[in-house]
Amino acid sequence: MGRSTRDRILDAVLETIVDQGAHGLSIRGVAAAAGLSAGAVQHLFPTREGLLQAAMDRVAEEFTARLLAAIDPTRDAVGNLRSAALLLGGVGAGARRATVVWLAFTAMACTDPGLARAHREAWARLEDGLAVLVARVDPGADPLLAAQLLAQLDGLAIARALEPERMTERRAGQVIDAFLDANLRTG
Structure with a gap:
């Protein structure tokens, strides 16, 4: 069974932090890492x-x-x-x-x-x-x-x-x- 959209987003956040640090974290970058659109991320998490x-x-x-x-x-x-x-x-x-x-x-x-x-x-x-x-x-x-x-x-x-x-x-x-x-x- 696949990971939920929320889990994919949070996985992408954590991987970004580990790989690039918190300064490298952006909605657009998280969306790309999760294989989603920025709108999909912002739908679940309206703010950084x-x-x-x-x-x-x-x-x-x-x-x-x-x-x-x-x-x-x-x-x-x-x-x-x-x-x-x-x-x-x-x-x-x-x-x-x-x-x-x-x-x-x-x-x-x-x-x-x-x-x-x-x-x-x-x-x-x-x-x-x-x-x-x-x-x-x-x-x-x-x-x-x-x-x-x-x-x-x-x-x-x-x-x-x-x-x-x-x-x-x-x-x-x-x-x-x-x-x-x-x-x-x-x-």
Whole structure:
């Protein structure tokens, strides 16, 4: 079964951002990449802002689904926290694409109030989710630990996207493990 017109458009937005950056994004370019007319794109997304918001919402939904899939109720709390941390740290298949898109949306959110609101909400949900995972590992952990971990994972994801030769998957995993070992009582 073929992708819906909406999905084709959002796929084209994300591919444009990955290949050309947000500055290369235009309704006409997205239409061409999706194999549609500009009118077809504008029918579903009358404004560039609406198009970007829909794309950001889609990225957040996809990432949330990947994060929930990384949590296994049959695995121990440390294993689940580590799996989530690896995903947030940009380790694994598709991680670079997701990080590049997220960085582009983050940059746009600095000047777009709608994207800024969506970014803040997504980041708050991530931090809250990490706080739950941290508390399952170490109920006595510092309440700021989830924010510290999220900040470190954000930096690792950027390093993995921009410098994969320096920040290899193995090294990123070692950094994550060292942070968790140094900050959580796991025994």
